[in-house]
Each structure stands twice: as C-alpha cells, then as structure tokens.
Amino acid sequence: MKIPISMKMTILRGLTLGAVLLPAASLAADSAAPGVTVNHLGVNNTLVRVEGDSRYLLMPVQEANEDARINVLVDGKLDRTIFVRLAKSKVDYQVPLDLEKYKGHKVVLNILTSQDRSSVREASNDACWQNFALADTFDTVNREKYRPAFHHTPLYGWMNDPNGMVWKDGVWHLFYQWNPFGSKWQNMTWGHSTSRDLLSWEHHPAAIEPDGLGTVFSGSSVIDRNNTAGMGENAIVSLYTSADASQIQSLAYSTDNGVTFHKYAGNPVITLDSEARDPNMFWHEPTGQWVLALAHALEHEMLIYTSPDLKNWTLRSAFGKGLGAQDGVWECPDLFELPVEGTDRKKWVLLCNLNPGGPFGGSATQYFTGDFDGATFTPDRDSEGNVPVKWMDFGKDHYATVSFSDAPDGRRTVLGWMSNWQYAAEVPTMQFRSANTLPRDLSLFTAPDGQIYLASAPSPEVDTLRGRLVRSAGKTSLSERPREYRLPQANDGICEIVAELAPKAGSAVTMTLSNVQGNKVVLTYDEKARTLSFDRRESGITDFSQDFPAVTVAPVIGSDAKLSLRIFVDRSSIEVFGNDGRLVMTNLVFPESPYTTLSVSSAGKAAMQSLAIYSLTPAASR
Numbered sequence: 118m119k120i121p122i123s124m125k126m127t128i129l130r131g132l133t134l135g136a137v138l139l140p141a142a143s144l145a146a147d148s149a150a151p152g153v154t155v156n157h158l159g160v161n162n163t164l165v166r167v168e169g170d171s172r173y174l175l176m177p178v179q180e181a182n183e184d185a186r187i188n189v190l191v192d193g194k195l196d197r198t199i200f201v202r203l204a205k206s207k208v209d210y211q212v213p214l215d216l217e218k219y220k221g222h223k224v225v226l227n228i229l230t231s232q233d234r235s236s237v238r239e240a241s242n243d244a245c246w247q248n249f250a251l252a253d254t255f256d257t258v259n260r261e262k263y264r265p266a267f268h269h270t271p272l273y274g275w276m277n278d279p280n281g282m283v284w285k286d287g288v289w290h291l292f293y294q295w296n297p298f299g300s301k302w303q304n305m306t307w308g309h310s311t312s313r314d315l316l317s318w319e320h321h322p323a324a325i326e327p328d329g330l331g332t333v334f335s336g337s338s339v340i341d342r343n344n345t346a347g348m349g350e351n352a353i354v355s356l357y358t359s360a361d362a363s364q365i366q367s368l369a370y371s372t373d374n375g376v377t378f379h380k381y382a383g384n385p386v387i388t389l390d391s392e393a394r395d396p397n398m399f400w401h402e403p404t405g406q407w408v409l410a411l412a413h414a415l416e417h418e419m420l421i422y423t424s425p426d427l428k429n430w431t432l433r434s435a436f437g438k439g440l441g442a443q444d445g446v447w448e449c450p451d452l453f454e455l456p457v458e459g460t461d462r463k464k465w466v467l468l469c470n471l472n473p474g475g476p477f478g479g480s481a482t483q484y485f486t487g488d489f490d491g492a493t494f495t496p497d498r499d500s501e502g503n504v505p506v507k508w509m510d511f512g513k514d515h516y517a518t519v520s521f522s523d524a525p526d527g528r529r530t531v532l533g534w535m536s537n538w539q540y541a542a543e544v545p546t547m548q549f550r551s552a553n554t555l556p557r558d559l560s561l562f563t564a565p566d567g568q569i570y571l572a573s574a575p576s577p578e579v580d581t582l583r584g585r586l587v588r589s590a591g592k593t594s595l596s597e598r599p600r601e602y603r604l605p606q607a608n609d610g611i612c613e614i615v616a617e618l619a620p621k622a623g624s625a626v627t628m629t630l631s632n633v634q635g636n637k638v639v640l641t642y643d644e645k646a647r648t649l650s651f652d653r654r655e656s657g658i659t660d661f662s663q664d665f666p667a668v669t670v671a672p673v674i675g676s677d678a679k680l681s682l683r684i685f686v687d688r689s690s691i692e693v694f695g696n697d698g699r700l701v702m703t704n705l706v707f708p709e710s711p712y713t714t715l716s717v718s719s720a721g722k723a724a725m726q727s728l729a730i731y732s733l734t735p736a737a738s739r
C-alpha cells in the first residue's frame with residue numbers, strides 16, 4: 118500500500134535513526150517491485166523486506182554515490198553486513214544478493230545511509246527504493262567494449278589482486294580480491310575461477326566471504342599433501358588477511374577442490390599490532406617446514422615465519438628495511454627458488470609489491486634475488502655492495518603479482534592484477550573492473566652487469582591463441598616514411614604482433630598503433646639509450662585520471678642492437694615482451710575504436726628483420 122508522503126512525514130516525525138524495532142504497521146511503507154517492501158524509518162535508515170522465493174534480490178547501484186551499510190537480517194538475526202553504493206539519482210547497474218541460502222526464511226535489509234538529508238521525504242525519493250527487484254537470473258552477458266577477450270576478468274564487479282593461486286589435478290585455481298556488490302573496491306571476498314589452459318576461465322561462486330573477523334584480503338594457498346594441518350590429505354589450505362580494525366591472518370581450507378571453504382575455528386593464526394597482510398606460504402623441503410612471507414606494510418619489510426602445521430607460526434626474520442624501493446606500503450610478497458639460466462646454480466626470488474612508489478607512479482612489483490636458508494633471506498648485492506632496485510615489469514599496469522603454488526614441471530607461473538591503484542576505480546568500464554595480466558612463466562638470467570634478473574615470458578599456453586597469420590614481412594629497411602600494416606579486426610582488433618627490430622647502433626625504431634580517431638600508442642626502441650618506451654598519452658580515453666596519460670620506459674638489457682618483440686593487444690591492454698621476457702611492459706589503453714594500423718619507421722638507419730601479425734582466437738571469446 119502506498120502512503121501519501123504527507124502522512125509518512127507525520128508518522129516519521131519523532132522517530133530516531135536506528136529505531137528498527139517498531140512494528141511494521143507504524144512505518145512508512147512503499148511497495149517497490151512485487152515482493153519488495155520499503156519502510157523508511159528515518160532520514161538515513163530504511164528497511165527493505167523481501168517476500169517469496171526468488172533466487173536474487175537485485176540492488177540498484179549508482180557508482181558516484183556513497184556506500185550504504187546494509188545489514189542482512191535473516192529471521193531477525195544478522196547474517197552479514199555489506200556495503201553497496203545504492204542509487205540516489207540514477208541507476209548505473211544492479212548487483213545481485215543471492216537469496217538461495219535464505220530460502221524459506223524471512224529476509225530484511227536494514228539499510229543505513231550516510232548522506233546529508235533534510236527530511237525523510239528527500240530520502241524516500243532516492244532512485245534505489247523503486248528499483249530493488251527480485252529475479253531468478255542475473256544477467257552477466259558482456260556489455261562492455263573494453264572487456265578483454267583472452268584475459269581473466271570477473272563476471273561482474275570489482276577485482277584487484279590475484280589470491281591463493283594453486284594448481285591441482287590439472288586445474289589452475291585463481292582466487293582473487295572481489296567485490297560482488299559493485300565495481301569499486303569494497304566487501305573484499307575471494308572470488309574463484311578455474312582454467313585448464315590459463316586462458317579460458319570458468320567462474321565459480323565466492324570462495325571465502327567476510328566474517329566477524331573482517332573482510333578477506335589477499336593471501337595464498339597450498340596443497341597439504343601430508344595433512345600437516347589435520348584438515349585432510351591433499352586439502353587446499355589457504356591463509357588470508359582478515360581485515361577490520363586490525364589486520365590478522367586467518368586460515369581456511371577446502372577438501373572439495375576449492376568449491377567450499379571452511380574457516381579454521383582457531384582463527385586468527387597470526388596477530389601483530391601493526392598493519393601486516395598478504396601471507397604467502399610454501400613448503401621448504403630442505404628444512405621440512407612451511408615458510409610464510411608476510412608484508413609488514415608500513416614498515417617496508419617482509420616478515421618470515423615458519424610452521425610445522427600451517428596453524429602455529431614462529432617469526433624467524435624480517436627482510437627489507439632500508440632496501441630497494443621504500444615508498445608507499447609493501448604488499449603481496451612471494452618467495453621461491455629458480456635455476457639461473459646457463460648455470461647449475463639456483464637463486465631465490467622475493468617478490469615485493471609496493472604502492473605507491475612504482476617507477477612511473479602508483480603501484481608496481483619490485484623483486485630481490487638472493488639466498489634463503491629456510492629462515493632468512495639474504496639479498497644479492499652489486500659490486501659496490503648495494504642491493505639494486507629491480508622491477509618486474511616496466512608498465513604502469515602490473516601489480517600484486519604472485520605465483521601459483523604447485524605448478525607442474527617445476528614451472529613458476531604468475532599472474533598480476535592489470536591495473537594501478539592510482540586510477541583502477543576510474544577506468545571507463547562499469548559492469549566489471551580490472552583484468553589479470555597474461556600468464557607468465559618466470560626464469561632467471563645473468564645480465565652483462567653481473568646481476569641476476571627475472572625474465573617473464575608469456576606462458577606456453579599463450580601460443581595456442583594464435584589464429585591466422587594475417588600479415589608478414591621479411592627483412593625490411595626502415596626510413597622516416599612509415600611502413601603501414603593493417604591489423605586484424607576480428608574480435609575487435611585483438612592480435613599478436615611479432616617483430617624483430619635491428620636498428621644500426623645509435624638509431625631508433627618507432628612502432629605506432631593507431632585508429633581512425635587518431636588515437637595512438639607509440640613504442641620507440643632507442644638503441645643509443647638502450648630503452649624501449651611506450652607512450653599512451655594519446656591512446657584514446659585518457660582523461661579519467663591525470664595519472665593515466667604516461668610514457669613508460671624499460672631498459673633493454675644487453676648490448677645486442679637486435680630486439681625481438683611479442684606484443685599482445687586485447688581491447689584495453691597492451692603487453693610487450695622483449696627478448697623472451699627479459700623486458701616486459703604492461704599498459705592499459707582505452708582507444709575509442711580498436712587500433713587498425715601498425716606503422717613502423719626509423720629516424721636513423723634501421724631494419725626490421727621480420728614481422729608477423731596474428732589474429733587471435735580465444736576459446737571463450739565473448
């Protein structure tokens with residue numbers, strides 16, 4: 118029944134915020150959609166009652182609005198609290214609250230908003246109240262031109278770091294920081310996707326959801342082959358940060374291959390009185406124990422713990438104070454051993470993501486190489502005794518990169534979050550926000566400066582994307598007048614460009630991707646400076662953040678003038694791999710329409726040894 122507004126005002130005058138125990142009959146009530154009743158209790162407090170047995174309650178979101186705090190009451194008891202940017206003046210999209218597990222029970226949302234209101238009347242005019250709806254399906258069909266075709270994205274909602282990645286029985290499990298209730302960071306939950314080829318992903322329901330200890334921040338997973346934790350042989354055991362007023366480390370485990378997780382009753386398993394997060398653990402064979410690296414975020418150090426059983430952890434050492442890039446906060450560590458190419462030696466690598474303080478502003482992944490004895494990490498030093506700063510990727514959009522546990526054949530396979538905290542929440546997408554990088558397999562090599570560096574090459578699976586060879590060229594001499602090559606337009610212009618550049622010593626080669634609108638990305642290999650630069654200042658839509666237009670620059674390690682490139686274009690990202698991953702750059706771009714042309718030129722004397730442009734045929738091209 119609709120109550121005239123004037124009457125609502127009379128009823129509500131005198132009610133205080135939070136007076137939720139009044140009998141429903143005395144409240145102002147609106148009927149929104151069938152099965153949804155809205156009762157305004159006060160200027161910032163509304164009850165939404167849900168009737169019937171539909172699968173989803175669709176909640177209307179306006180991205181620019183502030184979060185409303187929603188207590189989901191089931192038969193009068195608090196089941197969970199979520200934060201949703203409920204629509205005020207317009208509905209941008211809807212997000213689903215899954216009602217499946219509440220079937221047969223009474224569901225009431227007690228909603229608290231924080232906006233300034235002069236009256237209940239004003240609050241009752243918000244767009245959201247008329248736009249709650251019940252439905253049995255939630256439409257996840259892609260409606261966004263910038264959604265990649267061969268990179269992992271969440272079906273809907275916000276995503277940041279990859280979490281708890283683990284390979285088990287032929288399946289790559291990717292958990293990730295997910296907001297199921299909107300496309301900005303909030304309600305951190307572990308989303309879950311699986312793949313057999315690291316390229317086409319199946320989406321699963323949320324794996325680990327917030328609880329009374331907090332939301333679920335980043336962490337890692339291992340397979341507990343010998344049941345050291347007592348959760349079952351071969352259980353997936355995950356450690357994550359419970360984040361609320363404090364950041365503490367909690368354990369969850371799954372005995373059904375990641376479908377359902379159970380939280381350990383003894384949580385938390387590690388507490389500190391300062392910000393510490395993103396536990397990353399592995400089995401250390403030589404000492405027969407579990408090792409864990411934990412980011413002591415504000416202290417700019419990684420803490421190393423050990424444990425016999427994944428539940429009881431002992432602090433063994435701290436690494437990093439005063440070393441490497443020290444800005445911002447240190448986050449998302451990963452520690453692993455790799456052979457050094459061309460030698461019979463092995464070295465340890467400590468990945469250390471930091472934000473801000475990356476080489477081009479905002480977030481980036483630095484790493485240290487060194488030795489690890491099961492308790493202490495000792496970094497390599499250069500000939501002057503300094504610990505050099507090393508970056509894993511020289512683009513702006515590569516963060517929170519960590520590896521899969523238990524990858525087969527000794528592989529060290531990583532995924533990063535393909536965005537930057539500077540503008541991740543502002544990029545021009547809405548149904549979803551953020552993708553992962555292409556999967557990369559890591560190796561170590563020794564550079565002419567005597568230092569050991571990481572190479573990140575596209576994982577072998579990526580080769581299976583190749584469709585037709587649409588353009589190719591043999592040795593071609595280059596001049597100031599650009600040579601032009603049409604890029605494939607199938608699947609909105611996704612493609613791989615393979616080029617071998619051979620400038621004469623001291624000259625430069627420029628490769629430009631462009632479209633009819635004049636949007637362009639300019640890659641310049643400056644042989645004299647030994648750098649490859651990526652200029653996206655005119656790449657398309659760039660004005661959503663002043664930090665987006667940028668030129669990123671990577672060193673070309675070595676003295677050979679030749680540079681072989683693999684460039685992957687996937688609608689809103691370009692990843693450049695040079696010399697088998699010894700140089701990597703990952704950058705987002707938002708062209709108004711797909712780039713159609715590759716132009717190659719040289720200001721000096723240069724040749725392109727070869728060029729091949731492939732169309733790509735991702736299995737699950739949306």
Ligand code: FRU
Pocket residue numbers: 277278294305334335336358394395448449517
């Ligand atoms: C890194 C990070 C982590 C944290 C997570 C929260 O991007 O800040 O340190 O666990 O994101 O979503």
